[in-house]
Amino acid sequence: MIVIGELINGMYKDVGKAIANKEIDVIQHLAIDQCKAGASVLDVNTGPYSKNPKEDMKWLIESIQKVADVSLSLDSTKPDVIEEGLKLVKKRAIINSTSADQDKMDKIFTLAKKYNTQVIGLTMDRSGVPNNKEKRLELAATIIAKAMDYEISAEDILLDPIVLPVNVAQTQGHEVLESIREFKLLSDPAPHTVIGLSNVSQGAKFRSLINRTFLVMAVANGLTAAILDPLDKELMDAMITAELILNKNIYCDSFLDAYRKK
Amino acid sequence: MSIELIKEKYNGAINTVAIGKTGAGSVKVGGQTTLPFLFEEGDMPNAPVVALEVCDCEPVEWSEFLKKPFGSAIKDPVAWARKCVSDFGAKILCVRLQSVHQDWGNRSSDEAVAVLKSIAKAVAVPLIVVGSGDDDKDNDVLPKASQALKGENILFGIATQNNYKTLTATCLADGHSIIAESPIDINIAKQLNILISDMGFDPGNIVMHPTTTSLGYGMEYVYSIMERARLAAFIGDKMLSMPFILFVGSEVWKTKEAKEHNEVQGINWEIATAVSMLQAGADLLVMRHPDAARSTEKYISILMNGGKK
Numbered sequence: 001m002i003v004i005g006e007l008i009n010g011m012y013k014d015v016g017k018a019i020a021n022k023e024i025d026v027i028q029h030l031a032i033d034q035c036k037a038g039a040s041v042l043d044v045n046t047g048p049y050s051k052n053p054k055e056d057m058k059w060l061i062e063s064i065q066k067v068a069d070v071s072l073s074l075d076s077t078k079p080d081v082i083e084e085g086l087k088l089v090k091k092r093a094i095i096n097s098t099s100a101d102q103d104k105m106d107k108i109f110t111l112a113k114k115y116n117t118q119v120i121g122l123t124m125d126r127s128g129v130p131n132n133k134e135k136r137l138e139l140a141a142t143i144i145a146k147a148m149d150y151e152i153s154a155e156d157i158l159l160d161p162i163v164l165p166v167n168v169a170q171t172q173g174h175e176v177l178e179s180i181r182e183f184k185l186l187s188d189p190a191p192h193t194v195i196g197l198s199n200v201s202q203g204a205k206f207r208s209l210i211n212r213t214f215l216v217m218a219v220a221n222g223l224t225a226a227i228l229d230p231l232d233k234e235l236m237d238a239m240i241t242a243e244l245i246l247n248k249n250i251y252c253d254s255f256l257d258a259y260r261k262k
Numbered sequence: 263m264s265i266e267l268i269k270e271k272y273n274g275a276i277n278t279v280a281i282g283k284t285g286a287g288s289v290k291v292g293g294q295t296t297l298p299f300l301f302e303e304g305d306m307p308n309a310p311v312v313a314l315e316v317c318d319c320e321p322v323e324w325s326e327f328l329k330k331p332f333g334s335a336i337k338d339p340v341a342w343a344r345k346c347v348s349d350f351g352a353k354i355l356c357v358r359l360q361s362v363h364q365d366w367g368n369r370s371s372d373e374a375v376a377v378l379k380s381i382a383k384a385v386a387v388p389l390i391v392v393g394s395g396d397d398d399k400d401n402d403v404l405p406k407a408s409q410a411l412k413g414e415n416i417l418f419g420i421a422t423q424n425n426y427k428t429l430t431a432t433c434l435a436d437g438h439s440i441i442a443e444s445p446i447d448i449n450i451a452k453q454l455n456i457l458i459s460d461m462g463f464d465p466g467n468i469v470m471h472p473t474t475t476s477l478g479y480g481m482e483y484v485y486s487i488m489e490r491a492r493l494a495a496f497i498g499d500k501m502l503s504m505p506f507i508l509f510v511g512s513e514v515w516k517t518k519e520a521k522e523h524n525e526v527q528g529i530n531w532e533i534a535t536a537v538s539m540l541q542a543g544a545d546l547l548v549m550r551h552p553d554a555a556r557s558t559e560k561y562i563s564i565l566m567n568g569g570k571k
Contacts, residue, residue: 250494250502252452258501261456 001243002041002158002225003236004073004094005034006198008060010047019046019056024063031068037230038260041094042068044085045075054084061088073120073227079107086115094118096227097160100125100139102146109150118156119147120194123179129162131172136161136179137186144186154187158194158225165202166210173200173214180221194225212238219243269303272296272496276545277466277503278308279439281354281417282388288415289354289388291469291545292505297492298543299565309566310540312555313390313548314352315511316343318377319361319369324550325521327528331552343381350552356390357381358512362403363394371403375410382411390417390507390548392441397425405432412436417469417507417546419443423454430461441507443471446480448487448494448502455501469546470504474513476520477535484508485542492543508539511550529554537561 007030010016018026034042042064046056053076061072065088073094074085082095097120098108112119121143123136130136140159147157161179164172176195184190195218201210212235215226219242230236240259243249252258278293289311296304320337321329331350335341339357346352357378361369382389391407393400405428408418419441421429426442433440442458444451451470459465472488475481488506495503514520514535520528532554536547540562549555564571 250448250452250490250499252449252456252501254453254456257460258452258456258499261459261500 001219001223001239001248002192002194003039003230003239004041004043004194004225004227005030005037005039005230006043006196006227007034007229007231008042008064009045009075010050010056011045012047016047016049019050019060022059027060027063028067031064031070034230035068035070037233038236039070039230041071041073043073043075043096043227045096046081053078053081057081057085058088061085065090079111082108083111083115086111086117089115092116092118094120094158096120097122098143100142105143105146109147109152112152112156113150118158118192119152120158120160121147122160122162124162129164131169131175133175133178133182136175137182140179140183140191141186144191153189154191155189158192159183159186160194160196163195163197163199163214165204166200166214167202167204177217177221180218180223184222192224193222194227195223197226197228208232208234211235215239216242219246267302270296272304274496274498274503276492276495276505277468279417279467279469279505280415281390281439282415283413284415287386287388295496297489297496298541301568306566308545310544310562311354311546312352312536312559312562313354313356313546314346314350314552314555315356315358315509315548315550316346316381317358317360318374318381319367321360325515325528327521327525328515328550330525339377340380340384343385346552347385347387350555352387352555354388354390354546355381355385356392356509356548358392358394359400359403359407360394362399363396364399366394371399371406374403375406378407379410382414388416389414390419390441390546392419401425401428404429408432408436408438411438415439417441419507420471421454421458423450423457426454426458427461430458430463433467434461434463439467439469441469441471442504443473446473446475446483446487448472448491451487451491452499452501455504459501465500465504468504469507470502471507471509474508474510474539476510476513476517477531477538478519479513479517481535481538485538488539488542488544505545506539506543507546507548508536508544509548510536510539511548511554515550529557533557533561540565 046053050056071091073096075096123139161176200214201207275295276292282288293307335345361367417439420443491502514532520531536558
């Protein structure tokens with residue numbers, strides 16, 4: 001499972017403030033803590049309030065790479081912000097993200113090819129987020145086909161079916177899970193599948209419980225990557241256990257520790 | 263039409279463990295990135311190694327077929343060890359401290375350690391040292407042996423899930439490697455590696471003993487456990503990425519097929535078991551009959567040479 005740590009995001013108050021005031025310790029601690037907790041990739045997002053997202057992206061990447069040898073997922077709607085970041089990354093990065101709109105894909109896949117990155121493909125377009133699995137699949141196929149045009153392997157695409165909050169779009173949980181299962185059939189080798197997990201519990205009570213229950217269900221449906229809070233230990237334990245039950249790792253009494261020693 | 267073979271590529275590798283003092287005499291095992299001898303799929307930087315086994319006392323219970331090649335040296339552990347190296351070309355020896363066992367002479371641990379020190383002085387090859395199989399006796403003799411050979415980078419055994427702390431602590435203190443044994447059980451193998459490394463021991467200095475069984479006595483169970491562990495290691499399970507040691511000689515020469523018919527059958531039984539274990543992923547084979555050891559080494563060199571003699 002590719003665990004993408006979500007915490008370095010200017011949307012969170014503390015992080016937004018740290019970015020504004022260039023409090024490097026805050027960012028570096030978040031980077032180190034997430035890696036220690038099992039993240040293999042860190043998402044980097046300057047947040048909606050950044051006055052100079054290009055400079056903030058550069059500062060975040062430089063700050064993180066001083067303390068953590070980790071892949072980064074550059075999270076921005078603006079291709080020029082992403083490109084500034086790609087110039088600095090030391091390990092192979094993920095672009096987060098493109099939609100299934102042709103002009104957007106052209107811009108993002110050009111960058112992906114130039115900088116040899118992986119790409120998160122959101123199965124949505126200008127008409128919005130689909131409300132059923134069929135439309136999600138159609139958009140996923142559009143993304144894979146476009147990637148092929150750019151000679152980007154399906155293995156380097158992480159298809160995101162877009163998780164919606166359970167308290168506002170309760171019918172979508174099932175559609176998303178089914179989509180994860182079917183995305184994998186789109187090509188051989190199969191594309192990765194990814195979800196932005198925390199969105200499922202946005203505005204709801206018992207967020208951690210909802211998150212980990214959904215993650216386990218998604219893992220059972222073949223999910224291979226997730227953007228999540230790796231510091232939620234119960235969440236990580238549930239994920240490790242789900243993968244154990246699916247025979248992805250060999251059991252031993254200390255299987256939680258064993259996973260973390262990887 | 264040509265057929266293209268599908269090749270597996272793995273990201274993980276088996277740990278490389280060195281035995282003996284650094285330098286020309288040390289023996290390295292492990293390091294491979296492929297299942298045994300599949301050179302199209304990965305590397306085997308270190309050929310599997312055959313160790314000859316020596317007891318610290320006369321092995322009165324051994325089959326006559328097995329004692330014969332050593333002649334009178336079988337009565338003198340130091341002469342025996344020398345003969346293994348000078349006459350039979352052993353590159354590494356396994357000394358079994360059997361004499362402390364109550365059924366084998368019940369000697370004091372100090373006497374056993376004195377013999378071990380004499381052997382270590384007499385031969386210039388790296389050593390594997392294992393206890394008698396009695397936990398209480400071994401927890402007495404092995405720490406003393408470890409201290410006596412401090413810095414020699416011995417491979418000491420045997421740690422089990424119920425008895426690993428004493429040996430781990432002493433190997434850690436004296437700079438030795440350790441054998442971790444599990445009862446044909448991959449889950450316990452992994453657990454024991456975690457328990458040992460939780461004591462601060464470098465997992466890179468652990469060699470696994472998955473339990474050895476002889477041809478005809480369930481060898482295929484060991485084979486399947488070894489193969490499963492290897493596949494897990496190659497996809498990144500660090501707690502199963504250790505080289506394997508197999509005590510082929512002691513298991514084979516327990517069987518009636520080896521010891522009760524004729525010498526040739528016994529030797530062949532030992533070779534057949536050894537080469538099967540090589541195909542399962544064995545890195546270190548501890549063998550008893552020098553002819554069986556020699557044939558197994560020849561087999562290894564042919565396979566390492568891509569099948570050419």
